[in-house]
Amino acid sequence: MNQPKDPSPCRRVQENLSDLLAGDLEASLTARLQAHSSQCEVCRASLATYRQMLAELRRLPLAASGTLVWSRVEGQLRAEELERRRRVRIRTLRAAGVGAAATLLMAVLLWGSGPTWQALVDHLPARFSGWTQGVPASVQTMFLPLLFAAAGGALALATSPLLFVAMQASALAPRHGGRG
């Protein structure tokens, strides 16, 4: 093996080895190092060895499957989407339940301590007094709670489809993209 007379160019090749192999050195330095390598058997052999090693590593067959990974990603996204829909459904039902319970509670409170039928009749103008006659006593007792419950029920009936559609739309639209 020939020993170079001046070791510094050899050292420079070694110091810049990675960038030289990657072709990332500036042109003038690359030219100098290549000129040296063409004269120096040690550096020439060294560079050839590294190039061969990297070329073999690049050609190394790999076993991981991209198709398999994507099918797993899709499966996971689908599972997360189903879980999200389930949570939205639970939230919707919970909100409806809380609303119904509040309506019931108000009805019960009015039953016990709310304004009575008689108080209502007393406040009505005289021209309406004829309308209030003949109303059964049971209805008179339960008038306000019944009125409140009927109004609450009507309101719930009117708004629940809208509420349901709105919640479903807001839950499904942003994260649903084109996924099935």
Next chain:
Amino acid sequence: MSREHDANLVGRCAAGSAEALQELYDRHSRGLLRFLERMLGDPGLAEDVCQEAFLRLWRKANMFDPRRGTFSAWLYRAASNLAFNRLALRSSTETTLEGGGELTGPGSDQPVASAHQGERGELLHRALARLSPGDRAILTLRHLEERPVAEVASILEILEGTVKSRVHYALHRLRSFLEPTLGAPEETPE
């Protein structure tokens, strides 16, 4: 153009487009899997980490800022962090990939393509397996994926000087493992 297209796809992904995610997957998964398999030395683990990286992308796409670097670097950074976490988890229960001892190449515990490619491929896998995961990541990104030093530093969140010194060390170490099979041995210049 490609960079802008990636940024656009990530934006669509953040808005919930699964098609955008699939396109990003088609554009980047092959390279990422290749990097992860070389870094981890285990195709199964590489697939797991790749899957996790794309799910993370789906969930956190809104955190990508194109002014701070390319999408590819962002994705590779997330994936390499996940890979290091997996290795740390694994090393607490199994023998670490680092250190001398018994070699733990990809062919040692499961059938992989390399096993069918003859002794040469097996030898290369084993030589890679003797480097630390960090050095394998640096060597792979710098010389097999051919990325610039600055990008490798950004992906692995280390200094550029560290990339240069570690890639230099990894090249020498790899060569010392493979030297007897690579041709005529040579003298190290003074």
